Amino acid sequence: MRLKNKTVLVTGGSRGLGKVICTSAASEGATIILNYAHNQKQASEVVSEIEDKGGKAYAVQGDITSEEGVRTVIKEAKRLSGSAIDVLVNNATGPQPELSLEDATWEDYEDQLRFFVKAPLLLVKELLADMKMNRAGSIINIGSDVIQNGNPHFSNYVTAKSAMLGMTRSWAKELGPYGIRVNLLNPGFIPVERHDHISSEAIESYQASIPLQRMGTPNDLAQSVIFLASDESSFVTGQSLTVNGGYTFG
Numbered sequence: 001m002r003l004k005n006k007t008v009l010v011t012g013g014s015r016g017l018g019k020v021i022c023t024s025a026a027s028e029g030a031t032i033i034l035n036y037a038h039n040q041k042q043a044s045e046v047v048s049e050i051e052d053k054g055g056k057a058y059a060v061q062g063d064i065t066s067e068e069g070v071r072t073v074i075k076e077a078k079r080l081s082g083s084a085i086d087v088l089v090n091n092a093t094g095p096q097p098e099l100s101l102e103d104a105t106w107e108d109y110e111d112q113l114r115f116f117v118k119a120p121l122l123l124v125k126e127l128l129a130d131m132k133m134n135r136a137g138s139i140i141n142i143g144s145d146v147i148q149n150g151n152p153h154f155s156n157y158v159t160a161k162s163a164m165l166g167m168t169r170s171w172a173k174e175l176g177p178y179g180i181r182v183n184l185l186n187p188g189f190i191p192v193e194r195h196d197h198i199s200s201e202a203i204e205s206y207q208a209s210i211p212l213q214r215m216g217t218p219n220d221l222a223q224s225v226i227f228l229a230s231d232e233s234s235f236v237t238g239q240s241l242t243v244n245g246g247y248t249f250g
């Protein structure tokens with residue numbers, strides 16, 4: 001029970017990697033605040049799954065790319081859990097279109113920056129006062145190994161994910177004196193529901209290029225989230241950890 005007595009807010013916790021982060025953190029004793037934007041049914045199912053196993057979770061709807069959405073999410077989260085947020089996992093994502101430089105517009109870049117820079121910033125600003133008062137907190141930014149790989153035709157996404165690296169380091173130095181840790185966790189390609197259309201040939205070809213010779217699972221990422229959320233990593237801040245079987249280094 002590495003997260004006993006901790007309240008963990010996971011943005012985009014209703015499916016994909018966020019869902020497994022929620023269920024795994026709950027199994028370590030955390031109270032989960034599962035944020036989602038659109039699909040209430042999916043969010044409720046994850047809450048039920050956690051409750052059926054004896055865990056505690058609340059779903060909170062809200063668009064975390066808007067000031068009003070963030071204010072609502074944090075207010076609701078604190079009301080439902082009856083406590084401050086100890087751990088923030090910035091995980092939510094919108095669509096991630098792959099675009100050539102000819103096709104990409106500034107708005108396409110802004111769309112990604114809204115999720116990976118604006119939303120974490122708004123959320124952290126709402127949580128700072130409590131975390132500083134408690135002199136504790138763990139902020140986990142979910143990045144991507146594209147920041148090491150520099151995937152072509154994807155610069156909108158790669159740029160926004162890369163911004164998370166500098167943001168993580170600067171926040172870590174600014175907030176370290178208050179006992180607040182900030183780290184970046186970079187998954188490689190880990191198939192989730194939204195990747196169902198990808199052919200098994202494409203998956204096999206990607207897998208062959210991974211030194212550990214297997215695909216990553218959402219649980220691989222969730223275990224690293226638990227480490228960074230828990231007191232086991234109490235002297236780790238400002239770091240970038242990549243979970244991709246050795247596909248990239250850095």
Ligand SMILES: NC(=O)c1ccc[n+]([C@@H]2O[C@H](COP(=O)([O-])OP(=O)(O)OC[C@H]3O[C@@H](n4cnc5c(N)ncnc54)[C@H](OP(=O)(O)O)[C@@H]3O)[C@@H](O)[C@H]2O)c1
Nearest residue numbers: 012014015016017036037038039063064092093144189190
């Ligand atoms: N899976 C991978 O291979 C991979 C690889 C590298 C990095 N990542 C990163 O890992 C994170 C999770 O990715 P994923 O593949 O698990 O994504 P996903 O399956 O598409 O899930 C996205 C989640 O974000 C929520 N969401 C969408 N718009 C939102 C908004 N405006 N406000 C709040 N929540 C919103 C969705 O809820 P609704 O359905 O209710 O909208 C859903 O719960 C992302 O940051 C992604 O960039 C993933």
